[in-house]
Amino acid sequence: MIDVITHKPIEVSTDGGAGPYLIVPFEQLHKITALLDSDRVSYSVDEEVLSVGDEPEVAFINLDEETDAMRVQRLLDSVP
Amino acid sequence: MAMVDDLQDLANRTLAALDASHDYFTYTKRVWRLLQKLVKGGEKLNFRNDATGTKVNERTLAGRGQIYVSVYLMSSTFQHLVSLFEDFFFDLLRMWLAAYPHSLSRKQLEFGTVLKASDKAAIVLAVVDKELNELKYEGLADWFSYLDRLVKLGCPTADEIERLAEIKASRDILVHNKGIANAAYVTKAGSRARFQDGAKLRVPERYHRESWETIKKVVGDVSAAAIAKAPPSQP
Numbered sequence: 001m002i003d004v005i006t007h008k009p010i011e012v013s014t015d016g017g018a019g020p021y022l023i024v025p026f027e028q029l030h031k032i033t034a035l036l037d038s039d040r041v042s043y044s045v046d047e048e049v050l051s052v053g054d055e056p057e058v059a060f061i062n063l064d065e066e067t068d069a070m071r072v073q074r075l076l077d078s079v080p
Numbered sequence: 081m082a083m084v085d086d087l088q089d090l091a092n093r094t095l096a097a098l099d100a101s102h103d104y105f106t107y108t109k110r111v112w113r114l115l116q117k118l119v120k121g122g123e124k125l126n127f128r129n130d131a132t133g134t135k136v137n138e139r140t141l142a143g144r145g146q147i148y149v150s151v152y153l154m155s156s157t158f159q160h161l162v163s164l165f166e167d168f169f170f171d172l173l174r175m176w177l178a179a180y181p182h183s184l185s186r187k188q189l190e191f192g193t194v195l196k197a198s199d200k201a202a203i204v205l206a207v208v209d210k211e212l213n214e215l216k217y218e219g220l221a222d223w224f225s226y227l228d229r230l231v232k233l234g235c236p237t238a239d240e241i242e243r244l245a246e247i248k249a250s251r252d253i254l255v256h257n258k259g260i261a262n263a264a265y266v267t268k269a270g271s272r273a274r275f276q277d278g279a280k281l282r283v284p285e286r287y288h289r290e291s292w293e294t295i296k297k298v299v300g301d302v303s304a305a306a307i308a309k310a311p312p313s314q315p
Contacts, residue, residue: 006121013116013120013143015139015143015144015146018149018150021116021146023117044284046109046113046285047285047286048106048110050117052117060113060116062150
C-alpha cells in the first residue's frame with residue numbers, strides 16, 4: 001500500500017522492543033485498519049493524530065508485541 | 081480553616097493533579113510521536129547518555145520511543161493516577177475522622193504516644209493515623225464500606241467501586257509483581273478482572289483513559305457529597 005503523503009510504500013517499523021508500529025496518513029487509517037481486521041491482526045490506534053505545520057495528519061497504529069511484522073508488511077504490500 | 085474549605089481544597093488539588101498527570105502523559109507521548117514522525121521523514125540525530133555510556137541514533141531512539149510510551153509512560157502515569165486517588169481517599173477519611181472521632185472511641189493507644197502529644201488534637205490524629213494505616217491493607221471495597229459506615233454519601237456506585245478495585249489491583253501488580261497477574265489480582269479485581277493468573281498485565285491507552293475518567297468522577301462525586309454533609313463554615 002502506498003502512503004499518499006510520501007508516495008512510498010507504507011512500512012512496518014520494527015525498532016524497539018514494545019511491538020511494531022505504523023505511521024500512516026490519517027486519510028488512509030480506516031482502509032488500513034480494515035485490512036488489519038480482515039487478517040485478524042491485533043492492534044490499537046493512538047487516540048490523537050499528529051500534524052506538523054501544514055502537513056496532512058498522520059495516525060499511529062500500535063501492533064501487539066507478538067505480532068509478526070513481516071506478515072503485516074506482506075499484507076500491506078499486497079494492496080496496490 | 082473550616083472542614084468544608086479543607087474538603088474543597090483537597091478536591092481542587094486532587095482534580096488539578098489528575099489533569100496535570102494526564103497532560104504529562106498526553107504531551108510526553110505526543111513529543112515522542114513527533115520524533116518518530118521526524119525520523120520517518122529522514123531526520124538524523126545521535127544522542128549519548130554519559131551516565132550509562134549508551135549511544136543512540138535516530139532509528140534506535142524512535143524504536144525506544146515505542147517502548148517508552150507504551151510501557152514506561154503508560155505504566156508510570158497509570159500508577160500515579162492511582163496514587164492520587166489513594167492520597168485523596170485517605171486524606172478525606174483523615175479529615176472526617178479527625179472532625180468526628182467518636183467511631184474510634186474504643187481504640188487504644190500506647191501511653192507513650194499520649195505523653196508525646198502536644199494536645200488533644202494530636203492524640204486524636206495519632207489514633208486516626210493508626211486506624212487508617214490498618215485500613216490501607218484491606219481491599220478497596222472495604223475502604224468504601226468503612227467510609228459508608230462513617231457517613232452515608234450515596235456514592236460511588238457499586239459499578240464504580242468494582243472498576244476502582246480492578247484499577248487498584250492492576251496498580252498493585254505493576255508495583256509488586258513485575259506486571260504479571262496473579263491469584264491476588266484475580267481476587268481483588270473480581271468480576272472486572274482483565275487477565276488470568278500468570279498473564280502479563282497490560283495498560284492499553286483506552287483503559288488508561290477510562291481509569292483516569294473513573295478516578296476523576298469518583299473524586300468529584302465523593303468530595304461533593306462529603307462537602308454537602310460537612311458542617312458549614314462559621315461566619
